[in-house]
Amino acid sequence: MVKAMGKIKDNGLIQDEPLIFEQGGEGRKGYSLPEWDVEELEAKQFIPLHLLREGLDGFPQLSEIDVVRHFTRLSQWNYGIDSGFYPLGSCTMKYNPKINEEAARMKGFASIHPYQPESLVQGILRLMYELEGYLAEITGMDHVTLQPAAGAHGELTGMMMIRAFFEGRGEKRRRALVPDTAHGTNCSTSAVASYQMTEIKSNERGVISPRKVAEQMDENVAAIMVTNPNTLGLFEEHLPEIAEIVHSKGGFVYCDGANLNALMGIAKLGDLGVDMVHLNLHKTFSTPHGGGGPGSGPLAVKKELSPFLPIPVIEKEEGGYRFNDNRPRSIGRMKAFYGNFGVILRAYAYLLSMGAEGLKRASEMAVLNANYLMMGLKGSYYLPYDRPCMHECVFTDRYQEKHHVSTLDIAKRLIDYGYHPPTIYFPLVVKGALMMEPTETESKEGIDRFIETMIVIAKEAEENPDLLRQAPRKVKVRRLDEVMAARKPKLKWTGDREDNNQ
Numbered sequence: 001m002v003k004a005m006g007k008i009k010d011n012g013l014i015q016d017e018p019l020i021f022e023q024g025g026e027g028r029k030g031y032s033l034p035e036w037d038v039e040e041l042e043a044k045q046f047i048p049l050h051l052l053r054e055g056l057d058g059f060p061q062l063s064e065i066d067v068v069r070h071f072t073r074l075s076q077w078n079y080g081i082d083s084g085f086y087p088l089g090s091c092t093m094k095y096n097p098k099i100n101e102e103a104a105r106m107k108g109f110a111s112i113h114p115y116q117p118e119s120l121v122q123g124i125l126r127l128m129y130e131l132e133g134y135l136a137e138i139t140g141m142d143h144v145t146l147q148p149a150a151g152a153h154g155e156l157t158g159m160m161m162i163r164a165f166f167e168g169r170g171e172k173r174r175r176a177l178v179p180d181t182a183h184g185t186n187c188s189t190s191a192v193a194s195y196q197m198t199e200i201k202s203n204e205r206g207v208i209s210p211r212k213v214a215e216q217m218d219e220n221v222a223a224i225m226v227t228n229p230n231t232l233g234l235f236e237e238h239l240p241e242i243a244e245i246v247h248s249k250g251g252f253v254y255c256d257g258a259n260l261n262a263l264m265g266i267a268k269l270g271d272l273g274v275d276m277v278h279l280n281l282h283k284t285f286s287t288p289h290g291g292g293g294p295g296s297g298p299l300a301v302k303k304e305l306s307p308f309l310p311i312p313v314i315e316k317e318e319g320g321y322r323f324n325d326n327r328p329r330s331i332g333r334m335k336a337f338y339g340n341f342g343v344i345l346r347a348y349a350y351l352l353s354m355g356a357e358g359l360k361r362a363s364e365m366a367v368l369n370a371n372y373l374m375m376g377l378k379g380s381y382y383l384p385y386d387r388p389c390m391h392e393c394v395f396t397d398r399y400q401e402k403h404h405v406s407t408l409d410i411a412k413r414l415i416d417y418g419y420h421p422p423t424i425y426f427p428l429v430v431k432g433a434l435m436m437e438p439t440e441t442e443s444k445e446g447i448d449r450f451i452e453t454m455i456v457i458a459k460e461a462e463e464n465p466d467l468l469r470q471a472p473r474k475v476k477v478r479r480l481d482e483v484m485a486a487r488k489p490k491l492k493w494t495g496d497r498e499d500n501n502q
């Protein structure tokens with residue numbers, strides 16, 4: 001008897017795939033071992049009974065080919081930067097040279113263990129020490145820690161260091177200023193680090209004006225957290241003046257440099273009055289952000305704040321490199337061991353292969369591509385801030401609204417055309433935002449094709465809006481009930497496919 005595992009569909013080469021729990025059979029295995037030439041023992045003879053499991057209910061039993069095919073098929077349903085244009089704003093989903101992946105997989109790197117003694121990992125320490133130096137140079141700062149595991153974690157590290165600074169002087173500053181164009185993580189970081197947040201409204205040009213900061217700045221403010229380029233993809237052009245205002249009352253300027261793709265090799269944030277800045281290696285420096293893998297959010301600081309850096313700090317001395325734990329004013333450890341080394345290593349390989357000139361060129365191309373895209377779509381989509389942008393541009397659905405078509409519909413329709421949608425409904429200061437970041441690695445033809453597709457979609461919105469409202473239709477999973485998924489998530493496999501498909 002053939003047991004049907006689900007509906008059979010004629011999808012051509014993209015076969016439908018049952019869940020792994022629905023596959024396999026009793027006793028099937030992915031390995032075969034030679035016959036024992038020693039006496040066979042039962043597990044309970046040497047493992048305490050209370051640690052032994054009777055069996056695993058519903059655990060799939062599969063052969064090697066079952067497993068390989070299952071995951072290969074699933075991977076083919078996926079969309080990644082290696083499959084096509086991925087304009088997910090603020091995430092910098094650019095193509096990263098495969099040589100950096102090769103480097104990260106080299107045995108000497110991939111097989112090290114964090115408990116190896118310093119004497120056996122001198123090369124690793126040197127690599128991290130040098131990377132810290134390069135990042136300090138790029139940002140115009142004095143010291144860098146590679147510990148933070150992501151951008152938001154870098155922010156938290158920074159704000160904790162600022163708190164330690166003031167507490168060390170017996171000052172209790174309670175407030176943090178955060179512009180409405182800052183990244184959402186800036187607000188949560190200041191809350192998690194126990195600051196009361198005051199929002200600074202951006203002006204009609206989409207940036208913060210010094211006057212607004214001066215109105216709020218007092219001796220109870222520990223820091224301002226500015227995102228630059230901000231979430232509108234615009235350069236905070238008054239930063240030096242704002243820094244002066246903040247410094248005059250003894251506060252610090254924290255810069256969120258997660259989107260350094262627009263600035264590297266061109267502007268050093270340290271020269272603009274910034275006291276500390278985090279970078280996202282998993283955006284700008286050879287690891288994609290939106291891919292869901294590990295990240296790394298190094299924090300760069302000015303000398304005055306160095307004593308508070310998390311321990312250990314890598315130091316170079318005669319005869320080699322070492323970790324220094326003996327730093328009495330440090331905020332302590334922020335992460336097990338010393339950060340996500342695989343991501344750190346890719347960034348190092350990227351910097352060495354790009355060189356200073358290459359980095360600058362990458363930023364120039366990122367900004368050029370974003371402005372080219374912006375000019376191509378202007379007229380078809382509403383552009384709330386009509387001025388040159390940095391590495392990304394923000395449009396809205398205002399023109400499409402009258403046809404009852406929303407940003408979500410536009411994003412879903414792009415999937416039918418084979419594109420990963422841009423970031424939507426972010427930044428929050430723009431209603432119905434569509435935030436697009438082409439990155440420096442797209443060719444002119446690639447961007448042209450995307451512009452054409454977006455224009456076709458704008459026409460469809462006028463002439464046949466249902467096409468958008470029912471999108472996506474050419475994919476395995478149609479439009480999901482996102483509200484239901486958020487309100488009543490089913491997080492457990494019940495064994496019933498229909499039940500889990502609802």
Ligand SMILES: *Cc1c(COP(=O)(O)O)cnc(C)c1O
Pocket residue numbers: 090091149150151152153183185227256257258259280289295297
């Ligand atoms: C991506 C991003 C962050 C957060 O980075 P994570 O690594 O996701 O924590 C913070 N600020 C800005 C401006 C970003 O673009």
